[in-house]
Amino acid sequence: xxxxxxxxxxxxxxxxxxxxxxxxxxxxxxxxxxxxxxxxxxxxxxxxxxxxxxxxxxxxxxxxxxxxxxxxxxxxxxxxxxxxxxxxxxxxxxxxxxxxxxxxxxxxxxxxxxxxxxxxxxxxxxxxxxxxxxxxxxxxxxxxxxxxxxxxxxxxxxxxxxxxxxxxxxxxxxxxxxxxxxxxxxxxxxxxxxxxxxxxxxxxxxxxxxxxxxxxxxxxxxxxxxxxxxxxxxxxxxxxxxxxxxxxxxxxxxxxxxxxxxxxxxxxxxxxxxxxxxxxxxxxxxxxxxxxxxxxxxxxxxxxxxxxxxxxxxxxxxxxxxxxxxxxxxxxxxxxxxxxxxxxxxxxxxxxxxxxxxxxxxxxxxxxxxxxxxxxxxxxxxxxxxxx
Numbered sequence: 001x002x003x004x005x006x007x008x009x010x011x012x013x014x015x016x017x018x019x020x021x022x023x024x025x026x027x028x029x030x031x032x033x034x035x036x037x038x039x040x041x042x043x044x045x046x047x048x049x050x051x052x053x054x055x056x057x058x059x060x061x062x063x064x065x066x067x068x069x070x071x072x073x074x075x076x077x078x079x080x081x082x083x084x085x086x087x088x089x090x091x092x093x094x095x096x097x098x099x100x101x102x103x104x105x106x107x108x109x110x111x112x113x114x115x116x117x118x119x120x121x122x123x124x125x126x127x128x129x130x131x132x133x134x135x136x137x138x139x140x141x142x143x144x145x146x147x148x149x150x151x152x153x154x155x156x157x158x159x160x161x162x163x164x165x166x167x168x169x170x171x172x173x174x175x176x177x178x179x180x181x182x183x184x185x186x187x188x189x190x191x192x193x194x195x196x197x198x199x200x201x202x203x204x205x206x207x208x209x210x211x212x213x214x215x216x217x218x219x220x221x222x223x224x225x226x227x228x229x230x231x232x233x234x235x236x237x238x239x240x241x242x243x244x245x246x247x248x249x250x251x252x253x254x255x256x257x258x259x260x261x262x263x264x265x266x267x268x269x270x271x272x273x274x275x276x277x278x279x280x281x282x283x284x285x286x287x288x289x290x291x292x293x294x295x296x297x298x299x300x301x302x303x304x305x306x307x308x309x310x311x312x313x314x315x316x317x318x319x320x321x322x323x324x325x326x327x328x329x330x331x332x333x334x335x336x337x338x339x340x341x342x343x344x345x346x347x348x349x350x351x352x353x354x355x356x357x358x359x360x361x362x363x364x365x366x367x368x369x370x371x372x373x374x375x376x377x378x379x380x381x382x383x384x385x386x387x388x
Contacts, residue, residue, distance in 0.1 A: 001227035006214060007256040008233040015213055016262050017221075023265040025326060027213045027384055037384065038063070038114060040123075040210020042103045044197055045116070047094050055090050058113070059102060062204035065113035069102065073117035077133040077164070101197045101207075120193075122186045123211070125219050126171040126179050127155070129186040130164035131194075138167040141359060147172060154179055160187070170222045213384050214240075220362045220383075223247060232256055269327045276300075276320060280313040284324060290333035293321055297339060310339045311346045318350055322357035331363075331382030335375050351376070 002024075005016045017025035045059035048066055058066040071090040094100060106115035122129040136155055138148050151167050154176050159165055171179060189208070196207045211219060218226070228248040231237045237251040257263045268274075275281045279300035285292045295317040300309065321336060336354075341347050351369055354376070358365045361380075368377040 002221060002225050003227050004214070004217060004229045005256040005260060005262065006229065006231040006233070006236060007262075008231070008236065009255075013233075014257060014262075014266070015217065016257070016260075016266070017217060018260070018262075021260075023262060023269070023327065024323070025217075025329070025383070026262075026266055026269065027329070029213065037107060038104050038210075039107050040104065041206060042101065042120060042193055042208035042210075043116075044200055044203075044205050044207055045100045045102045046202060046204055047096050047098050047100060050091055050094065050096060052089065052091055055087070057090060057094055059100060059116060060204045061102065061104075061114070061116070062206065063108065063114065065108050067102070067104070067108070067114040067116045068112065069100075069116050069118070073105075073119060074100075077119050077130070077135055097202075099197075099202045101193075104210075120190075121166075122189055123216075123219060124168075124182040124186045125223075126168050126174060126182040127186060128166040128168060129183070129190060130166065131190050132162065133164035134162070135164040136167075137165075139169040139171075141169040142167070142172050144172075151179075155183075158183060163187075170220075215243075216383070218244065218247075230256060269324070274320060274324060276313065276316040278312055278316050280317060282317050282320060282324070284328070284330075286330075290335055291330050293324075293334065293336045295321075295336065295338045307342055307346065310341055311349075314338045314341065314346075314350050315353065318353045319357055322354060322361065325358075325365075325380060326361045326363070329363075329383050331380050334378050334380060336378075337375055340374055354378070 001020070003018045005018065007014045007016070012028055012030040015027045015029070016023055043061040045061040045067065047057055048060050049058040051057065055071040057069050059069055061067050071087055071093060074093045075088060100118065101120070102116040102118055103120050104114045105117050108114040119133070120131050136152065136159070138152060142148055142151070151171055155165055155167060158176070158180050165183075193208050223246050226247050228250055229240060229244070230250040230252060231240065232252050232254060234251060237249065241249055257266070272285065273281055273283050275298070280298040281296050283294045283296070285294070295314060297309070297313050300313055317338070324330070325334065338350065341350070347370055351367065355367050358367065363383050364381045366379045368379070371377055
């Protein structure tokens with residue numbers, strides 16, 4: 001079972017997700033990064049500058065820096081398996097000074113403004129609603145063909161004609177009433193956003209604030225898997241009580257990081273080198289372009305052949321790497337430099353193990369496999385863009 005601890009002090013807030021007492025996710029918020037995080041927010045924006053050479057435009061959404069939008073993020077989404085995608089010229093799809101409804105896909109940084117899109121997504125517990133498209137997809141983590149067909153048919157029957165959706169993993173084995181309730185809530189949200197956009201003056205403004213880190217966790221993790229939420233801040237405790245009815249909520253005056261010995265686990269998660277039980281170790285090195293993870297045999301010599309020894313270290317490393325990627329909320333391109341294996345059979349086993357372990361992660365991951373240089377390549381989308 002999963003327990004969520006929300007520890008607040010004068011300077012920051014730490015959200016720790018524990019499974020059977022072990023830390024599996026952690027997020028740190030302070031005033032600066034809380035204000036900086038705008039991913040998921042929906043704005044009324046005003047087109048400022050169109051840059052034909054880049055097939056892009058800069059949009060004023062009321063933030064310090066103008067946001068950036070590409071032509072492909074303006075034209076309606078289509079099912080590319082059924083239709084051929086044609087990208088028109090940017091100047092043919094938007095005009096300077098017009099208002100535009102956009103959602104932040106990637107937060108701004110010191111160098112660039114936020115990356116935005118007109119392809120709005122509203123996330124519920126079971127459904128991700130995609131207005132203005134008819135695309136209907138289902139989570140790849142739902143593997144049973146009959147269940148996939150059942151859920152797809154349910155959505156086809158209850159989804160409005162001009163709406164698309166993604167069926168989330170948590171929808172598996174849920175009945176139509178539960179799914180419809182979630183969908184109706186999202187449709188109501190969309191109606192409010194659209195009405196606000198149509199009835200507002202032509203000036204940049206926030207129309208919808210995306211879920212907080214804690215709200216996102218509670219949306220993503222199935223309710224039946226959450227044992228309790230424990231907080232040490234009375235104001236946040238009251239807010240959560242008003243929103244959540246099916247989960248045990250506890251208020252305490254104690255420092256939760258000390259009470260549950262979470263500080264040591266968080267500190268360990270920040271270390272560059274992580275030792276494996278076998279005596280090998282991995283190192284994690286973030287760069288601007290990607291995160292490099294190196295596997296080393298360390299003290300482990302093994303008692304059998306070099307290939308079996310290598311496989312043993314790589315096997316343990318794979319389990320730990322999947323755990324660390326989730327714990328540190330590592331996003332973007334990830335390259336793993338395993339110890340070289342001669343047998344293709346062993347490479348396949350390691351790749352399949354990595355895919356299996358990453359299924360525990362609620363973030364979207366894509367394992368690309370071993371490259372020609374024998375490096376494992378994968379991508380992962382951040383759960384929270386400002387995680388420490």
